[in-house]
Amino acid sequence: MPLSGVALVPIRSFDGLTRLAGRVSLEDRLVLIQVLASRVVDAARHGGFRPIVVTADDTVRRWAADQRAESLAEPIPGDLNRAAAAAIRAIDGGEPWIVVHADLPAVTAADFAFVRGALDRGTVLAPSHDGGTSLVGGTGHSFPFRYGPASFRRHLAAVRGRATVIVRPGFALDLDRERDLAVFRRLGFPG
Secondary structure: OOOOOEEEEEOOOOOOOHHHOOOOOHHHHHHHHHHHHHHHHHHHHHOOOEEEEEEOOHHHHHHHHHOOOEEEEOOOOOOHHHHHHHHHHHOOOOOOEEEEOOOOOOOOHHHHHHHHHHHHHOOEEEEOOOOOEEEEEEOOOOOOOOOOOOHHHHHHHHOOOOOEEOOOHHHHOOOOOHHHHHHHHHHOOOO
């Protein structure tokens, strides 16, 4: 599939997934986040997007290069809303863009291809199972990002309900908490 959009994948560092610290060792979390992020980058590429990892971490930048993905400097580490906004300002405004999280163990190229088709209609939002937002997409150089707990509702309100809502298991199933990890293990996903 030809690449016809940009997939921005914010990754603060590989010592993430800290909510799993009580159940998963740091070493295993490092491996897990890299496996998940590789899956997201690869699926985005095969789904028609040019992956760009957004980070301020040199280790993540080197990893992105190994994944044949571009990287973009995160302007204010730790602030996902500002990082996403700066990233879409930094890319060519003529291309459709998505911001997608790196903790999606079930995401596939077909999920991204579906999003690519929906972007023709304008803004897209994909909620996670816990009320967060796994994917935001659009065109242009601005978007009212509202990440944080229960962000899907705030994102939808910020665009006054004018978005295509994409509900697919690949975007709905994210890995945030210990109970997510247990479910994903039972389903046979990495972890």
